[in-house]
Amino acid sequence: MKKKYTNSSEPFNKKQQDLAPEKSFGHDQYLTTNQGVKINDDNNSLKAGDRGPSLLEDFILREKITHFDHERIPERIVHARGSAAHGYFQPYGNISQYTKARFLQDPNSITPVFVRFSTVAGFRGSTDLARDVRGFAVKFYTEEGNYDLVGNNVPVFFIQDASKFPDLIHAVKPEPHHEMPQAASAHDTFWDFISLMPESMHMIMWAMSDRAIPRSYRMMEGFGVHTFRFINAENKSTFVKFHWKPKLGTHAVVWDEAQKISGKDPDFHRRDLWEAIENGNYPEWELGVQLIPEEDEHKFDFDLLDPTKIVPEELVPVTLIGKMVLNKNPDNFFAETEQVAFHPGHVVPGIDFTNDPLLQGRLFSYTDTQLSRLGSPNFHEIPINRPINAMHNNQRDGHMRQEINTGRVSYFPNSLGGGCPYQAKMAEGGFTSYEERIDAKKIRERSESFKDHFSQAVLFYESQNETEKQHIANALKFELSKVETVVIRERMVGLLAKINENLAKEVAASLGIVIKEIEKPINQGIGADTDSQKHEPTTAKKPETLSKALSMIENPTNPNDIATRMIAFLCSDGVNEDSVNIMKNELESKNAVVKIIGTNANSIKCDSGNTLKVDFNLLSTTSVVFDGVFIPSGKESVEKLVQQPQTAEFINDAFKHCKPIAAENEGIHIISNSDIGKNITSDQKLPAGVFSEKENKTQLTENFVNALAKHRIWEREKILN
Numbered sequence: 001m002k003k004k005y006t007n008s009s010e011p012f013n014k015k016q017q018d019l020a021p022e023k024s025f026g027h028d029q030y031l032t033t034n035q036g037v038k039i040n041d042d043n044n045s046l047k048a049g050d051r052g053p054s055l056l057e058d059f060i061l062r063e064k065i066t067h068f069d070h071e072r073i074p075e076r077i078v079h080a081r082g083s084a085a086h087g088y089f090q091p092y093g094n095i096s097q098y099t100k101a102r103f104l105q106d107p108n109s110i111t112p113v114f115v116r117f118s119t120v121a122g123f124r125g126s127t128d129l130a131r132d133v134r135g136f137a138v139k140f141y142t143e144e145g146n147y148d149l150v151g152n153n154v155p156v157f158f159i160q161d162a163s164k165f166p167d168l169i170h171a172v173k174p175e176p177h178h179e180m181p182q183a184a185s186a187h188d189t190f191w192d193f194i195s196l197m198p199e200s201m202h203m204i205m206w207a208m209s210d211r212a213i214p215r216s217y218r219m220m221e222g223f224g225v226h227t228f229r230f231i232n233a234e235n236k237s238t239f240v241k242f243h244w245k246p247k248l249g250t251h252a253v254v255w256d257e258a259q260k261i262s263g264k265d266p267d268f269h270r271r272d273l274w275e276a277i278e279n280g281n282y283p284e285w286e287l288g289v290q291l292i293p294e295e296d297e298h299k300f301d302f303d304l305l306d307p308t309k310i311v312p313e314e315l316v317p318v319t320l321i322g323k324m325v326l327n328k329n330p331d332n333f334f335a336e337t338e339q340v341a342f343h344p345g346h347v348v349p350g351i352d353f354t355n356d357p358l359l360q361g362r363l364f365s366y367t368d369t370q371l372s373r374l375g376s377p378n379f380h381e382i383p384i385n386r387p388i389n390a391m392h393n394n395q396r397d398g399h400m401r402q403e404i405n406t407g408r409v410s411y412f413p414n415s416l417g418g419g420c421p422y423q424a425k426m427a428e429g430g431f432t433s434y435e436e437r438i439d440a441k442k443i444r445e446r447s448e449s450f451k452d453h454f455s456q457a458v459l460f461y462e463s464q465n466e467t468e469k470q471h472i473a474n475a476l477k478f479e480l481s482k483v484e485t486v487v488i489r490e491r492m493v494g495l496l497a498k499i500n501e502n503l504a505k506e507v508a509a510s511l512g513i514v515i516k517e518i519e520k521p522i523n524q525g526i527g528a529d530t531d532s533q534k535h536e537p538t539t540a541k542k543p544e545t546l547s548k549a550l551s552m553i554e555n556p557t558n559p560n561d562i563a564t565r566m567i568a569f570l571c572s573d574g575v576n577e578d579s580v581n582i583m584k585n586e587l588e589s590k591n592a593v594v595k596i597i598g599t600n601a602n603s604i605k606c607d608s609g610n611t612l613k614v615d616f617n618l619l620s621t622t623s624v625v626f627d628g629v630f631i632p633s634g635k636e637s638v639e640k641l642v643q644q645p646q647t648a649e650f651i652n653d654a655f656k657h658c659k660p661i662a663a664e665n666e667g668i669h670i671i672s673n674s675d676i677g678k679n680i681t682s683d684q685k686l687p688a689g690v691f692s693e694k695e696n697k698t699q700l701t702e703n704f705v706n707a708l709a710k711h712r713i714w715e716r717e718k719i720l721n
């Protein structure tokens with residue numbers, strides 16, 4: 001008899017369930033509809049006959065498809081691409097002298113946090129390695145309610161007034177007629193806007209520096225950008241700037257590498273964060289504050305309210321007040337990372353705003369955007385957004401309301417509910433705004449004190465070392481060469497000339513512009529001459545003191561640390577097992593991560609006869625996702641590797657991207673076979689950061705480790721350019 005064909009999966013038996021790698025559902029749970037009705041067949045829709053039309057009656061099918069049809073929500077208008085993690089914050093001591101915020105007082109207290117890192121311009125599926133500012137948003141779930149520090153990895157912003165934010169974002173997003181380019185600022189509309197907005201030049205210097213292509217989210221600084229206020233129990237205000245300092249140091253990739261990673265592994269930063277946490281390498285930052293007494297508000301030659309300015313660390317040092325550790329990946333990307341709603345207006349008693357006109361505009365924007373993105377004023381009830389302390393008020397109803405409020409009182413004041421929930425006095429932790437005296441005319445004006453757009457752009461540029469300056473020039477050459485409208489390029493070169501003439505000349509030469517021809521008024525351009533932009537930029541002077549803190553290379557954190565750096569070992573059959581193990585043990589003892597790259601995807605037979613597990617096949621990985629390369633000895637292994645064209649490509653890229661490379665004994669053949677070979681001197685000296693000590697293994701290991709700690713061998717760029 002013909003067996004009835006249903007293609008229906010038989011329920012797993014108990015033993016199979018126990019073996020399942022995923023335990024996201026509890027065992028013995030039946031598949032049900034959203035109404036809790038057990039489903040008997042989830043593989044076949046209800047049809048009239050086994051070949052017949054589907055029936056509208058099939059409520060199981062309809063429910064499943066309807067839900068699927070509505071699975072997407074609008075992505076964030078900016079910062080759409082992001083990754084997040086859970087962790088905790090712990091203060092180092094008591095700073096009640098400055099702020100009454102309770103989560104900053106007790107070194108034994110732990111405040112849960114959820115942190116989302118992001119790029120700004122790209123869509124949700126875009127590459128992590130775009131040249132862009134990175135969002136660094138921290139939600140502290142404090143006992144006094146949620147506090148969000150919604151910052152970036154750059155301490156300043158492009159614009160001074162929130163009214164320009166939609167213009168900035170329209171300009172940087174893909175151009176509206178053909179929606180290109182994705183996640184890139186290298187196009188006409190962005191640079192058109194920037195060339196007409198001299199106030200953006202300080203931020204442009206940061207965005208063109210390697211800060212905009214971080215090595216990892218774990219290796220970025222974070223900044224609150226605006227000046228905020230700390231308020232203590234006596235209601236005294238102190239201005240505060242927030243800084244996050246990464247324990248792993250601040251590191252970047254190089255631009256050629258960033259572009260290659262974008263193709264090879266567009267999830268590079270997401271994967272890096274996820275894997276570090278899964279492997280127990282919990283990323284850590286220290287929270288720093290720059291504290292400025294209220295009386296010193298006007299002491300600086302810039303305005304504390306101007307978000308295009310930093311307070312140089314040399315003027316006001318950063319005091320470290322606590323640490324943040326990220327130690328748990330989200331369970332569900334959509335429920336947590338996508339639905340988390342940050343807002344710079346989520347503050348707790350002890351933290352308050354200043355009149356920074358960019359911050360003031362932000363205070364409106366974030367709730368408003370959640371209404372369309374998350375679809376309801378009840379987005380605070382989504383688990384990731386809920387405060388950990390109890391929340392009571394008279395707000396009611398609305399789409400997707402979760403709470404079932406009881407009773408008939410939903411107003412204040414009331415007597416029927418005994419006046420509850422009642423207001424908290426200041427001493428009871430009630431939030432009161434700082435009583436700042438305001439006595440002013442209602443005007444649309446930019447303060448005179450906001451008009452110097454260039455001094456700090458110069459300070460940043462001049463504080464970079466030669467390598468960093470060259471990278472800025474290269475980035476500008478790349479970006480502006482993608483701009484098709486010549487007058488925009490010219491205006492940009494004009495603005496650059498206000499920062500550094502040589503920089504402007506170098507960029508101009510690469511664009512084929514003669515610098516003399518472009519000495520036109522800087523604000524030239526349609527729409528640029530409005531009252532709000534009437535301040536002509538002053539030509540900036542070179543600062544007397546530079547700021548070492550602004551240079552990533554000159555200001556390394558933990559300069560001897562190679563923790564979590566990824567090292568590729570190129571191996572094939574016949575590799576010398578000792579050579580692998582000695583270097584591996586040394587690197588792993590310093591908490592670096594070693595990956596065996598093999599000529600197949602499974603395992604390698606060592607010269608000892610033992611097998612070595614392969615992490616990646618040479619064909620499916622790439623040198624750009626590693627921080628350094630080691631070629632162990634083993635004649636047969638080296639011969640096999642030399643035959644693979646990917647080997648030379650691997651080494652060439654590592655060499656070009658200034659990464660440390662070490663080879664033992666026969667491994668030198670791979671080095672001589674690559675581009676490095678052309679740079680070996682007649683007395684057999686290897687280029688900087690390339691090591692091959694034949695006899696002395698200890699020296700080889702030591703040299704390699706020291707070079708890895710430097711992150712990159714920048715002097716190599718001189719021989720490459």
Ligand code: HDD
Nearest residue numbers: 076078079116135136137151152162165225361365366369
């Ligand atoms: Fe913003 C998201 C950071 C200016 C309007 N912003 C957003 C995120 C970060 C920042 C990190 C992503 C949060 C997350 O991961 O969900 N934004 C900044 C910084 C700024 C800034 C550091 C300047 C100092 N932003 C800014 C202005 C406006 C906005 C001037 C509007 C007037 N930002 C938004 C937004 C977003 C947002 C449209 C999009 C998604 C969201 O809020 O939740 O409201």
